[in-house]
Amino acid sequence: LFDVQPLPYQFPLMVTQAIPFFSYTVDKSPGNGSFYNFGGQNVIFPANRLRVSFIPHPKRTYVGQWNLNIQQQITPSIAGMVAYVGSRGVHQPFRIDDGNMVVPSLTSAGYVFPFNSDGSPFDPINPHFGSVRTMLYEGQSYYHALETQLAKRMSHGFQVQGTFTWSKSIDTSSASVAGDSFGNSLSSLPWYDLKADRGPSDFNVGRTLVVNGVWDVPTPKSMSAPGQWALGGWELGIIFTASDGVPFTPTWGTGSDPSNSNSGDDWAFPSRLTGSGCRSLTDPGNRTNYVKTQCFQVPTAPSLAFWNANCNPAPPSLVDSSGNQIVINNPQNPGLDGAGWLPALPCFNLRGNSGRNVVVGPGVASLDFSVFKNNYIPSISEKFNIQFRAEMFNIINHPNFAPPTTPDNTDIFDGTGAPTGVAGLLSKTTTTGIMPSRPTILIKDTSVPGSPSSVDSEVANRARRRIGRRLLPFLFLLYVVAFLDRMNVGAAALQMPHDLGFSERIVGLGAGVFFLGYFLLGIPGALIVEQWSARRWIARILISWGIVTVFMAFIHTAHQFYLVRFLVGAAEAGFLPGVIIYLTHWFRYQDRAKAVAFFYAANPLSYVIGSPLAGLLLGLSWLGLRGWRWLFIIEGIPAVVLGIITIWYLTDWPEQAGWLPKDEKRWIITELEREKQTKNSRHSFKIWEAFRHRDVLLLIGCYFCAMTGSYGIAFWLPTILKRLSGQSDLKVTLLAALPYIAAFVAQQLNGWHSDLTRERRWHAAAPLFICGFALALAVAYRASLPASIGLFIIAGGAFYGQFRWLLWADDCWLFGDAYAFVQRGFVVSRGEFISLRYVHAISRQANYCRRDMSSDQK
Structure with a gap:
């Protein structure tokens, strides 16, 4: 008026x-x-x-x-x-x-x-x-x-x-x-x-x-x-x-x-x-x-x-x-x-x-x-x-x-x-x-200073900064909570087997059952993210897995342990490929590796934060409950709260973003459409052809090898360090966080250099070679605590600087836009499931610290 x-x-x-x-x-x-x-x-x-x-x-x-x-x-x-x-x-x-x-x-x-x-x-x-x-x-x-x-x-x-x-x-x-x-x-x-x-x-x-x-x-x-x-x-x-x-x-x-x-x-x-x-x-x-x-x-x-x-x-x-x-x-x-x-x-x-x-x-x-x-x-x-x-x-x-x-x-x-x-x-x-x-006939060079692109460049820089500030910190926080809930079983293994009478076989199998649910619902979850709403599906994942994680605090038998771990995996299925797909809705190819690297930085930092936090929570004994039970309760509640916030905070597509000014919205939509048209000119495969394609099978193999080492460290490093050092639970969890500090630094440097050179493959492969070499040396020097810690730091830093986020940053790099989300869900879920079965099988045959250690002799 x-x-x-x-x-x-x-x-x-x-x-x-x-x-x-x-x-x-x-x-x-x-x-x-x-x-x-x-x-x-x-x-x-x-x-x-x-x-x-x-x-x-x-x-x-x-x-x-x-x-x-x-x-x-x-x-x-x-x-x-x-x-x-x-x-x-x-x-x-x-x-x-x-x-x-x-x-x-x-x-x-x-x-x-x-x-x-x-x-x-x-x-x-x-x-x-x-x-x-x-x-x-x-x-x-x-x-x-x-x-x-x-x-x-x-x-x-x-x-x-x-x-x-x-x-x-x-x-x-x-x-x-x-x-x-x-x-x-x-x-x-x-x-x-x-x-x-x-x-x-x-x-x-x-x-x-x-x-x-x-x-x-x-x-x-x-x-x-x-x-x-x-x-x-x-x-x-x-x-x-x-x-x-x-x-x-x-x-x-x-x-x-x-x-x-x-x-x-x-x-x-x-x-x-x-x-x-x-x-x-x-x-x-x-x-x-x-x-x-x-x-x-x-x-x-x-x-x-x-x-x-x-x-x-x-x-x-x-x-x-x-x-x-x-x-x-x-x-x-x-x-x-x-x-x-x-x-x-x-x-x-x-x-x-x-x-x-x-x-x-x-x-x-x-x-x-x-x-x-x-x-x-x-x-x-x-x-x-x-x-x-x-x-x-x-x-x-x-x-x-x-x-x-x-x-x-x-x-x-x-x-x-x-x-x-x-x-x-x-x-x-x-x-x-x-x-x-x-x-x-018009001759235009929008990259020349003083041309209309100077205005576009300002709009582009503003849009990139605004989108990054809006989305990446929040997605980073979601991933931290995701890995806290996923990997807290490794810290809980310091007390839970003794309280419940679980053997290492039961703990290893329970950790792996997570990926059975994750595998079964990984591809449907990725499909739902692309076809329905990433915002709503991510919110559903957070709320459901937070609730199921809390249930872990009330298990008493091995069968309950297996069931709840399966439900945690099923609840979280589709989260990782879903977020990666969501990032392709907002970031260009040129910016995507840095964005995905920032998001993936939550993975190592979740261990940096989660290991000391787990050590503190393990020392609790409130209301007659042991610390490992409070670990699951306290780390499950934030997922439910963040899931509710996700519903109104995230936006599915730039066209729907009321927080993005019109000129910036127009720029990002145009850039992403231009990128999509370039990809559409490539040959693409039907979905079942993609599952049988040589490169998909090769990626599953790479992911299997990488995740075998990763989850071996994540699940067993606290136990290994406990046996080598004999220190308290808090000190052990602090030592277990060191590889992930190195991982965070390596990840950011590798992502920055990959975007700078526009090269993906060698930036993905070289860290894998370093990671495998460091793990092999860790076996050779398994009796030395300083050598083991140093080699695990090198292995962890190399692993988190490697291929997962680099190849995911190259949207539709193989199969075109139509099935990229299926490709991601298939590779992630299948690779992780096979790797955990392999880790479980190894854990049944040998123990890293079995050699003449007094704790094992006992």
């Missing part, structure tokens, strides 16, 4: 007569046969003397606006919106061509202007002045609209958006002066009854449909380089528009100034009939008679007595040679005595009832087409582009007509009351058939 102060332009237009701001005409000498000049004015000064009046203390002008919209993401690429928009204007400016006029009288049949049979003039309100132009602040306006939108964002090279608006705008006047943008209504509206002027706005368009689409034509994959250049880079676009026309006012061509308003406007309005066939006033297929003239008549007196008391004599042209009045026969209005086809009683100084803007003009429909050819030249610059562009408008060659010209083709009757014969003629068009634009 806001004030609208009187604008300066409203006042100069009242006094300036320079075209195009204002034009002024006076007609005081009607020709023979024209409308009878019944209301001449007595004036002291010449009739065309211009005077201006203003309201010294206008009423408060204000406008209220309101809207309500509902948006829904229907699928990952399709979104819909329904909105209501309204506004209300009060005390709007209302300009009057002449406020100093002979005022009509309001009767039961409408307004009647006075007349003297002898033609003697009447005095206006102030006979000392001629025309007095006036500005009042009594205008009213209303607007209501229902807007709907359905948009499919760019996917598979195609995007489309459709918008439909159903609206109505009503006011008491739309134009402030003659010559405004919309000249389809009267510029000299009567001011004495604003209710009579209330009608559709001059600019009102009831229904509007706009559909636009863009298709990036795919490049043939089997052609040579010249063929790909010739047939690649094409982009086709269409815009279809269809809408109702703007309204206009049917007029009565009096050819005079019956209201003494010193205006050349024809006198509105004729009377509208409501008989058969007149519900609609137009014939849309008729260009010569668009308006149904049979639905209008000259204003008619309701009775003979009314006609005798109020109506003017007939104009000279309606008197025959003998001086007898000629009246007009009207089949739709028989004589007042009801005797069939008797003459009606036309009353030429009675204002008709048809009103303002009662007829809707012809609608508009057009289809525009554009074609672009992009030719990127990477050798010059990454974004150097020579673009060919051609656009054609109204390619269906549909003629769109403007409303009938005022007053030539809006006059239903002439000054004698006879039909003009040209009422409703559509003589002007708003389009002239197909209009091709001149083909253009």
Whole structure:
């Protein structure tokens, strides 16, 4: 709700007569046969003397606006919106061509202007002045609209958006002066009854449909380089528009100034009939008679007595040679005595009832087409582009007509009351058939300083920083909690086997059963993340695994241990690939390794935080519960709390991010779509082909080998250090955190260097070699506590600098966007499941510290 102060332009237009701001005409000498000049004015000064009046203390002008919209993401690429928009204007400016006029009288049949049979003039309100132009602040306006939108964002090279608006705008006047943008209504509206002027706005368009689409034509994959250049880079676009026309006012061509308003406007309005066939006033297929003239008549007196008391004599042209009045026969209005086809009683100084803007003009429909050819030249610059562009408008060659010209083709009757014969003629068009634009060639390099990309670069930097600050710390926290819940069984193994009588075999099997649930639901979880909602699925994972982790505190038997560990794995299934998929919705390829590295940093840091925390919790004995039970309770609750927060904090797609400014949102959407189109040009596999593909099996093998070492350290390092050192649980857990501090540093350095060089494979492979070598040496030097700790630090640092997050950062690097999420879920779940079975089998055959250690001898 806001004030609208009187604008300066409203006042100069009242006094300036320079075209195009204002034009002024006076007609005081009607020709023979024209409308009878019944209301001449007595004036002291010449009739065309211009005077201006203003309201010294206008009423408060204000406008209220309101809207309500509902948006829904229907699928990952399709979104819909329904909105209501309204506004209300009060005390709007209302300009009057002449406020100093002979005022009509309001009767039961409408307004009647006075007349003297002898033609003697009447005095206006102030006979000392001629025309007095006036500005009042009594205008009213209303607007209501229902807007709907359905948009499919760019996917598979195609995007489309459709918008439909159903609206109505009503006011008491739309134009402030003659010559405004919309000249389809009267510029000299009567001011004495604003209710009579209330009608559709001059600019009102009831229904509007706009559909636009863009298709990036795919490049043939089997052609040579010249063929790909010739047939690649094409982009086709269409815009279809269809809408109702703007309204206009049917007029009565009096050819005079019956209201003494010193205006050349024809006198509105004729009377509208409501008989058969007149519900609609137009014939849309008729260009010569668009308006149904049979639905209008000259204003008619309701009775003979009314006609005798109020109506003017007939104009000279309606008197025959003998001086007898000629009246007009009207089949739709028989004589007042009801005797069939008797003459009606036309009353030429009675204002008709048809009103303002009662007829809707012809609608508009057009289809525009554009074609672009992009030719990127990477050798010059990454974004150097020579673009060919051609656009054609109204390619269906549909003629769109403007409303009938005022007053030539809006006059239903002439000054004698006879039909003009040209009422409703559509003589002007708003389009002239197909209009091709001149083909253009643009040379752009958006990476050059000073070019438009400098602005884009600012937007890009802001968007990257804002997205990173918004998402990465929160996802980092989720992963910390995830690994605390996953790996706390390793710390609990310092007390739990003794309390429950579990052997190392039972503990190892229970740790591995986690990955059975993880494997079974890993791929479905990844599918749900991509097809439904990453935000909701991640929240579900957090809440469910937090609750199940708390259940671990209440187990008593091995079978309960196996069941709860299975449920923890099933609850967490899909979290890791789901978050990686989620990051591809927000980060470009160039930024993805750093983003994933930041996220993966939670893995080693969860051990850095979790190991000392576990050591402290193991020392608790509240309410008769041992420390390992409190470990599961206290570390399970944060997952539930964060799951609830996730529902409202995360956003599935950039299009839905209310926290992202429009320019930044547009930039990231464009970048990700461009990246997706590049990937779509690669060969992709069907889902079952992907499972059998050599590279997928190779990745499973790599992941199996890596995770075997990783989970061996995670599950058994506290036990190994306990046996080697004999220290307390707290000191042991502090020592167990050292490899993960090194892991965090190595991970960040390797991710930074990988993004810097744009190389992934060697940055993934080299740490694996180092990790395997360090683990082998750790076996050889297993009796030395310092050597074991040093080698485990090297192994841990190398492992967390390795391939998992580097290859995940390269989105769809093998199988294309359609099945990348399945690939991730399959590799992760299968690799981890096999690795844990292997670790379990080894733990049954040998013990790292079995060699002549006193604890083992016992």
